[in-house]
Amino acid sequence: MGKSILIIGEDPAEIDFDAPDAPKNMSAARIMDGLNGSLARLEAAGHAAALLLTKDAETVEAQVSAALAGASYDVIVVGAGLRTLPPMALQFERLMNVLHERAPRARLAFNSQPGDSDVAAMRWL
Numbered sequence: 001m002g003k004s005i006l007i008i009g010e011d012p013a014e015i016d017f018d019a020p021d022a023p024k025n026m027s028a029a030r031i032m033d034g035l036n037g038s039l040a041r042l043e044a045a046g047h048a049a050a051l052l053l054t055k056d057a058e059t060v061e062a063q064v065s066a067a068l069a070g071a072s073y074d075v076i077v078v079g080a081g082l083r084t085l086p087p088m089a090l091q092f093e094r095l096m097n098v099l100h101e102r103a104p105r106a107r108l109a110f111n112s113q114p115g116d117s118d119v120a121a122m123r124w125l
Contacts, residue, residue, distance in 0.1 A: 011053035011054060019087070041118040042121060049121075050071075054091065060094050076103060108124075
C-alpha cells in the first residue's frame with residue numbers, strides 16, 4: 001500500500017520573478033511543470049500525493065489547517081521558495097509552526113526545486 005504525501009509551496013502566481021532575490025530562470029509555468037511532474041511520479045509509484053499552494057503569511061495557517069483536517073500524511077514536502085526567499089520568512093515560520101502542531105507524526109522533507117519534490121518525499125518513505 002502506498003504512502004500519503006502533501007507538497008506545500010508558494011502559489012507561483014504570487015511570486016515576483018523580477019525581484020532581485022527571486023530565483024533566476026524561473027517562472028510560474030516552470031514551477032507548476034516541476035510540481036505536476038513530481039505529483040505524477042509519486043502517483044505512478046503507487047502513492048497518494050496532493051499539492052497545496054499557499055497565498056501569504058496571513059492565510060497560510062488557515063490554508064494548511066484546512067488541508068490537514070481529516071487527512072493524515074506520511075510525508076510533507078516544503079518547497080524551497082518558502083524556505084529561501086527572504087520575503088517568505090514569516091510565512092515559512094507560520095507554516096512550520098502549524099505543521100508542528102497539526103501534523104506532528106509526519107516526516108518533513110525539503111526540495112531544492114519544484115521538480116525534485118518527489119525525490120525529497122521518497123527519502124522519507
